[in-house]
Amino acid sequence: MNASVNSSDVKQTVKSYLLKEFLPGENPDELTDTTPLVTGGVLDSLATVKLVAFLEERYGIEFEPHEISSDYLDTLDTIADVVTTKKV
């Protein structure tokens, strides 16, 4: 699957994944595109690795080791950026 993806679709998919996996019971409105995930304590190191595995499988992309950091994964906005860039 090499087709490019739409940023808002990525955000919606990742948001559902995060709510289900790491924030069960949370009001979806609380998780916005700019909610800090890594620096805000929502994703710990194991959760971050799981998120990367999910993104790699879902979108058929690969992360470089340096990209597995809060610089790239801290918000739904930055996650959508990195995924859409890799899918181009």
Place this chain on the structure above:
Amino acid sequence: MRTLYSLLAEAQAAFPDRPAVVDPGGPPVSYRELDRLAEQASTHLERIGLKPGHRVGIMAHKSVHTVGAIFGILRAGGAYVPVDPTAPLARIAYIFGDCAVSAIVTEQRFVEPLQAAFPDAHLRVLAPLDGGLVLIDGPAGVQAPASENSLAYILYTSGSTGKPKGVMISHNVALSFVDWGSEVFQPEPADIFSNHSPFHFDLSIFDLYVSIKHGASVVLIGDELGKQPIGLVDLIAHHRITIWYSTPSILRLLLEFGKMERFPYPALRKVLFAGEVFPVKHLRELKRIWPTQRFFNLYGPTETNVCTYLEIPPAIPEEQTEPFPIGAACSHCQTAVMDSDGKPVPPGGEGELWVAGGPVMLGYWNLPEQNQRAFYWDPEGTKWYRTGDVVVEEGGIYLFRGRRDRMVKRRSYRVELGEIESALYKHPRVSEAAVIATPDEESGVLITAFLTCNGDGRPSLIELKRFSAENLPKYMIPDRFSIQPQLPKTSTDKIDYQRLKQLV
């Protein structure tokens, strides 16, 4: 006096040009160069008047220069106090204030936050060190009272009263462990050790000092790479690591996400793990990938570093599900199983593990009551440390059964549930907090915080996670929050933790 610094001095004399420390991506640093870095730091420390027994904080990311600074502090006779530079600043400031550090080795970017954390102390930059590090004043200055000359380092661990507590380790205690490591693992100058553990965690003592004692090399794994399974597997293969030491959590991460089958590992000889139980099914899987390597389970709290160990047998039966024992007492210590009255428990019975001899800490920094509870002096004058771990002994081998108190291990870090509760009580909306830990197949332990809140509405989970991240180290952030109208109470009106466990 033989000290941890003596290990570097001796190796430097014997192998000046051999690589001592490797920072991936950079050139190896020789023993001669490492000793030069140590001399640079110790010269500055001596110049400001540091005396043996003074404490020096370290707030810096892992690098060859940080290792040089550690040896420099030891060379000057000081004791180092390493902290996690990514931990909340309030926690770091508490630690440096608590043990009254005379100076701090840090990075330029942390100088301002440290100055702001101690507004009355007027911390100045005293000297630049190599590698972007600087030496600054500590809040206590060099007027601080010196502790015992023998103090080598203080590692802070989670404390049940809501504040971290400092475990004081002397040179003799650390060296008894290092010498035991030599005896059991017989390293050679050609060995290449991994250093996955951060310096504020006691696994790093083995990596740094056992490798350097033998003129071997140690490859530093920084915080960021340390959590990247693919990068870690690459590092083990490409740096030809021969002795790996980490927590089981990290080895599980490599298994699950590291794509380990990509490489052969001809160099790797020994795999050591410690800090928590390694579920047998994962260990069995790892041994399938690394069939010729020898595996060792090391056990011990920070207060004793390693005090028992077990070599995992070459084959693990398919039907085995019980975790391996923590093993037999190491040669540098004595162990005993005692009941709650301090009487020996016969073999096969459950009791608390007590440890005496070489590896036992000097004590907790400035906590006389906790020291009173932690130690027992027998009539012969032997000092025993009560680990709080419940074990069963069978034929000289100990099986771990659990804890006597509210401490749990999470990602191999010690977590006092009371410390999490203390942090949550600081939230303006939280009226009551009760934190419990329950076993979890995937992560080992699941931490749930039950809260009652005041005011209208309720704080969101994201808000509670963010607040926790600001007030606690990452490994203490609860996995789950559950806001209740009220918490269940016992007949004496205390929080009923047993009933809360049923709610998870």
